[in-house]
Amino acid sequence: MIIILLKSLIIGAIGGAAIAAGAARMFYAPETQGMGAFRTLGELNACKGDPISHLSFGLGFLFNAAASAVGSGAITQDVFHRIVPNWAAGVLLFKNKRVEETLYNPGKMALAGAAVGAVVVTFLNTVSALVPASAAEVAGNVLGPASSMMINPVMPIIFILAALDAGRYTGVAGVILGGLAQMIMGNAVPGTILGILIGKSIEEQGYTKSTWVMISIVALLFILIAYFRGFHNTILALF
């Protein structure tokens, strides 16, 4: 328990500082390279520098993250996407309402983010450690089948449909690479994703040098995976 506590404090402080500073840099994009997400930037702007809005927005996602942590140990992407940036902003804005000196300042955001990150990550990791064994067993028995249905066949279906809806080349590349991936890797999702990337590149840029580079990388990747998983033996066994 103490080990979990200490590790969580370290992880939360380091990650929180970096993410909050990266979020502040987003306000200077594209001249300055920021990190976060467009939706995070939109949500930070939507709170209009009001500390209560920032804090309550983050709190909603904290409940969701806690439920997920208790059930499965996954503390969700929202910790870094939403809770840390919004709470760091909210804490700073309580003292100073001017966003130029708080939310847009990576130095102050880094310090506030380190504190928020340490508290939030530690809270989520200790909450999930306090769950009784019987409840954790139920969660495992429910989540296991649910996520194996998710991984196969639900996700392959979603990604193949997305590829088909995205246009002729994307659909063709997505179906072919998806089918190959299902045969070779046991799951169509990675192949379909690569198919979407290739198909969209062909559609938007034509057969340029960068498209060919991407196609060669993907082909090489497939050949290597097929070799290491012994797929050539499966094919030889057919004859």
Place this chain on the structure above:
Amino acid sequence: MRDRLKDFLMRPLAFPLLVGLASAAIFAGTHMYVVHGTGAFNDIFVVQMLDQGLSTGDFAAASGFAAGFLLARILEGPLVGILDIGGSLQTGVGIGIPALMLASGLTAPIHNFPLALLTGLIIGIAIGALIIGIRKFMPQGVIASGSDIMMGAGNSAGRFLGPLILIAAIQFSIPAGVGAFIGAALFYFWKKPITGGAILGAMILGSFFV
């Protein structure tokens, strides 16, 4: 002192450091999950892919899924000026790279906490430097197409998990099933994603009857 920190953090060279620190935390979060069973910085269905690899030894789904996102986001980041941490770091570095390492038998960086922080830091600095490099040397030419489609599919995949948990809970036991749909209904009423409510409901009612 704080303004000096601000000036430093605004410089282009601070970016690889920030990505490095974020990656260190995320990679160490995966270490926490593998060793202590909690703390992975990702959503349930992505973490379950890693989990499937841990129990079956087959990491192809996790590594392939995450590597695709990592590739797309690194190409996109420099073009739009914002690196998406969800696809690149939380899924790519947090799930994909550990899956690749575990698949090739490299377990030390994931099982050892200081080594996990260090591995994440190095990977992150490399990614950050690569992005700043792409910005410097190739202002146009590299185009990341299709990542909006992937993101859309990824988000709608997340939506499926709630209903799937309902079905799985009902198949597991009646109390868990009842708890799952009551929890899901309450969370929906409170305008929260139903996944959390379904799991909590199944755990609370289900554990009374185990």
